[in-house]
Amino acid sequence: MASISRRAGNVSPSPTLAITAKAKAMQAEGIDVVNFGAGEPDFDTPQHVKDAAIVSLQSGFTKYTPTSGTADLKKAISEKLRRENGLQYGAGEIIVSLGAKHSIYNAVQATVDPGDEVIIPAPYWVSYPEIVGMADGKCVFVETDESTDFTVPIDTLRKAVSPRTKLLILNSPSNPTGGVYNREQIEQIAQLAVERGFYVLSDEIYEKIIYDGREHVSIGSLGDAIKKLTITINGFSKAFSMTGWRLGYAAAEKPIVDAMEAIQSHSASNLVSFTQPAAVAALNGPEELVREMVAEFDKRRQYIVGRLNDIKGITCTMPGGAFYVFPNVSGLYGGKITGSDALCDYLLREANVAAVAGSGFGADPYIRLSYATSMGNIEKGLDRIAAAVSKLL
Numbered sequence: 001m002a003s004i005s006r007r008a009g010n011v012s013p014s015p016t017l018a019i020t021a022k023a024k025a026m027q028a029e030g031i032d033v034v035n036f037g038a039g040e041p042d043f044d045t046p047q048h049v050k051d052a053a054i055v056s057l058q059s060g061f062t063k064y065t066p067t068s069g070t071a072d073l074k075k076a077i078s079e080k081l082r083r084e085n086g087l088q089y090g091a092g093e094i095i096v097s098l099g100a101k102h103s104i105y106n107a108v109q110a111t112v113d114p115g116d117e118v119i120i121p122a123p124y125w126v127s128y129p130e131i132v133g134m135a136d137g138k139c140v141f142v143e144t145d146e147s148t149d150f151t152v153p154i155d156t157l158r159k160a161v162s163p164r165t166k167l168l169i170l171n172s173p174s175n176p177t178g179g180v181y182n183r184e185q186i187e188q189i190a191q192l193a194v195e196r197g198f199y200v201l202s203d204e205i206y207e208k209i210i211y212d213g214r215e216h217v218s219i220g221s222l223g224d225a226i227k228k229l230t231i232t233i234n235g236f237s238k239a240f241s242m243t244g245w246r247l248g249y250a251a252a253e254k255p256i257v258d259a260m261e262a263i264q265s266h267s268a269s270n271l272v273s274f275t276q277p278a279a280v281a282a283l284n285g286p287e288e289l290v291r292e293m294v295a296e297f298d299k300r301r302q303y304i305v306g307r308l309n310d311i312k313g314i315t316c317t318m319p320g321g322a323f324y325v326f327p328n329v330s331g332l333y334g335g336k337i338t339g340s341d342a343l344c345d346y347l348l349r350e351a352n353v354a355a356v357a358g359s360g361f362g363a364d365p366y367i368r369l370s371y372a373t374s375m376g377n378i379e380k381g382l383d384r385i386a387a388a389v390s391k392l393l
């Protein structure tokens with residue numbers, strides 16, 4: 001009978017993209033919405049990166065490329081991983097895809113069989129459970145909260161491992177919490193993965209957006225045994241303000257990369273040809289702009305956390321990375337505010353402020369605010385939230 005597949009029926013559309021679309025639609029109607037929904041930097045792509053794409057396009061670099069990416073790009077990624085992350089991967093162990101999200105999708109398709117368990121620390125990025133679901137894997141969520149800065153204590157993680165555990169998804173710095181695992185924690189996780197023999201998908205997309213001198217540690221760099229089990233994911237969207245370019249990559253043992261390549265060869269083929277030299281320019285070029293962006297995010301982070309903690313009913317810990325705050329708003333629940341969805345609806349209607357409900361991240365006591373928006377917007381948005389919330393208490 002003609003009907004959509006059970007698989008498609010089980011997929012929920014991304015709530016973060018939905019709130020952004022709603023806010024943009026209101027803005028198009030002329031409503032002055034402060035949008036804290038965005039998961040993208042409010043900075044432009046660096047000029048030298050754009051120039052590289054323009055030159056490449058004009059020189060006629062417009063045909064299919066190898067599925068796994070151009071040799072130049074894979075070389076630049078290999079050098080970057082060695083230089084910045086202490087990871088040794090040759091060109092055959094790297095595959096470039098249409099964004100880190102696509103790399104994660106392919107990696108899960110390449111490793112997870114139906115019924116395999118995938119451990120996902122919660123709060124989690126909205127796409128992880130959906131991607132695991134599309135591979136018929138079974139999500140095993142491990143709850144965390146602000147008492148550990150949203151990182152999973154090793155003993156809690158150990159209890160979640162079973163003989164069916166195939167994969168752990170590690171995201172440090174984290175979206176939505178900004179939580180960052182320190183070296184000791186990453187070492188403990190590596191030891192557990194090696195002991196119990198499961199893969200670790202290490203989503204390092206926010207590695208450069210990290211504060212207070214914290215160190216980003218790539219789990220795959222901690223020895224040969226863990227490297228064999230690690231799929232390192234990264235991309236260009238966040239560090240280089242290139243969300244629209246759709247450029248991401250994975251590095252792993254060759255059999256995993258080969259499997260990802262086979263899957264990609266029958267779906268996307270290669271990523272856009274003339275963006276690949278731009279990605280090389282991003283990796284090999286100056287990084288002052290990245291540093292300036294992170295310094296600006298840091299100022300906003302301090303400000304927004306301070307303002308949120310001044311609002312009765314809201315508490316917010318200081319995130320160590322990424323560009324989100326994840327305040328606990330459960331003090332406002334009761335009466336007509338039944339949870340994070342109701343609160344975000346209320347803020348959008350009452351205060352013209354767009355925030356993302358924690359429910360989509362598996363954490364209903366919280367909401368997510370992105371501070372990838374100007375200081376002026378942040379001030380205005382916080383004034384509005386404070387006024388709207390005061391009516392609830």
Ligand SMILES: Cc1ncc(COP(=O)(O)O)c(C=O)c1O
Pocket residue numbers: 039098099100101102125171174175203205234235236237243246247248
């Ligand atoms: C944790 C995390 N991983 C991956 C991605 C995907 O990034 P890309 O734009 O490269 O697909 C995002 C984007 O929001 C993210 O927050």
